[in-house]
Amino acid sequence: MADKDAYVNDGSDNAHVSSAAASNEDNLKLLRDAVRSLPPQAVKDLLSNGACARCVFWLFSIHRHILSCPLVSTSVLSAILRELAETEGDVADPPNNLDSVQESEEVEVCKICLGIMQFVYRDAKEILAKKDCAIDFAATIADVVKLEGHQIDSFSLELSLPPTIVDNEEAVWSYMKKKYKSEPWYREKFPSQSITIKDFLKLSLTNPLEMLLDVKSNPSTFRIRLTYTHSDTSPNGQHSSERNGCSKRRKIDDSDDLKKHANVHKVEGHEVRTNASNKLEDHMFGCLTFPLEKVSRSCSLIVQCYRTSIYIGGRYLKYSRKVSQTRWIIDGERMGEASVEEIVGGTILPMCQGDSYKFHAAGREDIDVRMLGTGRPFLG
Incomplete structure (x- = not known):
């Protein structure tokens, strides 16, 4: 575990990571116990058909165990599942030193999540990047x-995920229902409490980000956006199955019909929407098949940080007859010395660290008209 602190620079981050490492052994025991309850044949089936370890845990709704182990690497999770599949349920204890499980240089990209839950992606320079664990x-x-x-x-x-992943989700749910719906464990583990890959990935990253940034995640004006794209989606966002004339769902007259079958519940304090796999399958044309095709390329990822719009209202007074209300350019020549729009926006923009601004006033006045009295209302 010594190498897991290497990437952090300040003391507070090290303290957070060390705290997570301290509880890692207990969480691994809970995870191992949860794995013992999984059906070995189904796990072996999924792994042999190109599913990654985290996709298997996602499918069987083992959310809390994975979320509580942000330091556990993909190789360790894979080793635990392979042990289950090979020994028919008799899972050996994972090694105390997680670094003893070797990570292969070559990563076989998951056919379901396209690598996003393996933390494999191509960066803005299209260089392949691979991270060991959620943290x-x-x-x-x-x-x-x-x-x-x-x-x-x-x-x-x-x-933001490519539509390919949504299609893959529906394909694997349809496959699991068709093959295992008569099994007792299927009725117990599958239908009601499964969440989407998107929610699972978000939950996997939220707690580590809270530790590293030392702030809480909640509805905020500051947004961290992860945008994944994949090469089999055309530039206009159309998926290959749609380009081939294959619609994955029938049109439903009552859109609330699906909503009734998608429940909202909480995982680790966050509201997530459950997967309405049974109802979705009723409205599929069968264009998706499982096992899925081999994936030769992982998703590309862009990380962006931005703030939502900040609205500032007030009233302005204009004493000059050479200042227009908004920026006024005719044939490339400025009319007047300045504008109320530029004076107000140019003052506020640096304070908010924004990229641009817009100015709206209640009514207009000519450039040679002053605005006195209580002033004119504006919103920026």
């Missing part, structure tokens, strides 16, 4: 926030 990946995101110099008291995490 390592979260550290990369936290570094972006810190390098850009943002001062925050909370954050909101946003994810």
